[in-house]
Amino acid sequence: MSGAKTDADHPEHSSDFVGTAARTVRLLAQRRGQFTALLVLGVASVGLTVAGPVLLGHATDLVVSGILDDAGAGIDFGAVARVLAWTAAVYVAGGLCGVVQGRLANTAVQHAARQMRHDVERKLSRIPLSYYDRKRRGDIISRVTNDIDNLAQCLQQVVGQLVMSALTIVAVLGVMFWISWLLALIALLTVPLSLLAMAWIGKRSQPEFTRQWRHTGRLNGHIEEMYTGHALVKAFGREDQALAAFDAENESLYEASRRAQATSGLTQPLMMFVGNLNYVLVAAVGGLRIASGALTVGEVQAFVQFSRQFSQPLGMIAGMLGMVQSGMASAERVFDLLDASEEKPEPAVPVPSSGAGRVAFEDVSFRYTLAEPLIESLSLVAEPGHTVAIVGPTGAGKTTLVNLLMRFYEITGGRITLDGVDIATMSRADLRSRIGMVLQDTWLFGGTIADNIAYGARHATREQVVAAARSAHADRFIRTLPAGYETVLDDEGGAGLSAGEKQLLTIARAFLADPTILILDEATSSVDTRTEVLIQQAMARLREGRTAFVIAHRLSTIRDADTIVVMERGRIVEQGTHQELVARTGGAYRALHAAQFRRGAAASDRPRTT
Known part of the structure; x- marks a missing residue:
């Protein structure tokens, strides 16, 4: 109908690093109070840390002046002790500020990750089915x-360090100019070299990180498919092919990860080289300034410490480059999901509907893509209490028709009305609350059997749940289970139940929902013939006074439908009762009926072997 679900092969390209980073910062900045405190504590911590080398330089000058004092007074150990005590206090206070600042940064990051998960979960409920297709x-x-976790880990390790590194660079640079503008300019000579190195590495590693996380998603997609379909893989003996496909995806992920880490791994050695070059230049020129008397030994000592402190945050930022790029690659994938087109907005003032459930398709057209029309100018009316059966070959548009009624997809032309109200003017919740749907593919969640049956009726009592199960002929097998209705199904959708038993539970769910409109899409395809007869009888009772749409391939199950609609290539080619359509010479339904009758007769005439 909609085509196979594939992960679109986007062209490999470098992500919008700057735009993604700016958006991530805006997400973090939502907690302004915490970030204000984070910045204040960061300034305090850096200020106190910067004051330490200045005090140590002063203590050195006290020692040197005492040694060189011609008057013979010697070293004033009391003054030196006081300066060292102040230095220790400054370092302790700076460390405490750093600890609190780090805790605030981690709290802000975890809040951002929680908010992002919340936004993604809400987004998934607003994305149309076409996105999942x-x-x-x-x-x-x-x-x-994976991507949100990777982004959270990246931010948790980076945010506090980036703030501290940036503040440290600014503070240390200011003090360096205060001590000696000449040495400060010499220290700055290496900064352009550092920036060029980081830009060169970043430009080459960012596309690799983007590929890494794209291949991670593809590998997870393959694993998920092989896990959910492991029975078919084994049944058709495709283990080797599945393993080969896994190895190919795994190799692609390995290659992208290796290239990303190898390229970003050049950052640290290059920054160490630049830092050592900076240290040599400062030490050499500083020694000359001491010899000329322009600077004291303590001042040069403090400056050398500051040059190390200046190079350290630059190296730290460079060292975090790979982690940041990996995080931004994941962030881009999450933002791509958050930016996906959503369902058509709900009407500002939704029109409520009420009535017996008259459904009318009026000149409806629909296409999944502009180039491929599926349904063109289709008109159909389903009166209240009538059963409309929809038959036709695979791909004719049968399931699409009921998906349009559910507003899983939006029509491209015409309109669909429910009791005279255009469903586009109704809220989706109101529309879907009046429709019960039983699909060929069953869906059960991890929980008790009773909870699964009551999924469409939250406040149902136990008596109502049991009554629905009896109507669907599920009560008997439920009571044979170890805990009956309290039997807990696993998270794999009831892996311990047969396909028919799962289908019975979903049919019981539809009974309990008591909808105005009932949609059955091959609802009895997984049950045995005897159970199917019982369910058909129960469905006949359920359909009384309700509008029902039944999609079926076995024509024997829809003989009693009030109207049978035959579809081919998105168009209604015939409609009428079973008797009318069978009697129509050369009709599409008659051909389908004759083909099934011949297959049934051939199967019954086939000789049996013992």
Whole structure:
């Protein structure tokens, strides 16, 4: 119908690093109070840390002046002790400020990660089904889990250090100019070299990090597919092919990760080289300034310490470059999900609907892509209490038709009305609350059987749940389970139940929801013939007074439908009762019925072997 779900092969390109980083900062800045405190504590910590070398330089000058004092007074150990005590106090206070600042940074980052998960979860409920048709489920899961976790780890290690490093660079540079403008300019000579090195490395490593996380999503998608379909993989003997596909994806991920880490790994050695070059230049020129009497030994000592403190945050920032690039690559994938087109907005003033459930398709057109029309100018009316059966070959548009009624997709032409109200003017919640749906593919969540049946009726009593199960002929097998209705299904959608038992539970769910409109999409395809007969009888009772749409391939299940609609290539080619359509010479339904009758007769005439 909608085509196979694939992860679109986007062209490899470098991410918008600056834009993604700016958006991430805005996300973090939502907690302004914490970030204000973070900056204040960062300034205090850096200020106190910068004051330490100045005090140590003063203590050195006291010692040197005492040694060189011609009057013979010697070293004033009391003054030196007082200066050293102040130095220790300054370092302790600076360290405490740094600890508190780090805790605030971690809290802000975890809040941002929690908010991002919340935003993604809400976004997933607003994305149209067409998005899921284009993306592999494993890749979407990878964005919600791996990418957000990677971004949170990156920010947790980087945010506080980046703030402290930036403040340290500014503070240390100011003190260096205060001590000696000449030595400060010499120290700054290495900064352009550092920036050029980081820019060169970043430009080459960022695309590799983008590829790394893209391949991570693809690998997760493959694993998810192989895990959910492991029975089919084994049944068709495709283990080797599945393993080969895994190895190919794993190799691509390895290669992208290796290149990303190898390129970003050049940063630290280059920054160490630049830092050592800076130290040599400062020490050499500082020694000459001492010899000329322009600076004291303590001042040069303090300056050398400051030059180290100046180079250290630059090296730290460079060392975090790979982590930041990896985090921004993950952030871009999450933001790409958050920016995905959403369902058509709800009407400002939704129109409520009420009535018996008359559904009318009026000149409806729909296409998944502009170049491929699927449904063109389709008109159909389903009266209250009537059952409309929809038949036709695979790809004719049968399931799409009911998906349009549910507003899983938006029509591209015409309109659909429910009791005279255009469903586009209704809220989706109001529309869907009146519709019960049973699909061929069952879905059960991790929880008790009773909770699964009551999924569409939150406040249902136990008696109502049991009554629904009896109507769907599920009560008997439920009571044979160890805990009956309190049996807990695992997170794999009831892996311990047969396909037919799962289907019975979803049918019981529809019974309990008591909808105005009932949609059955091959709802009995997974049950045995005897159970199917019982369910058909129960469905007949359920359909009384309700509008029902039944999609079926086995024509024997829809003989009693009030209207049978035959679809081919998105168009209604025939409609009428079973008797009317069978009697129509050369009709599409008659051909389908004859083909199934011949297959059934051939199967019954086939000789049995013992």
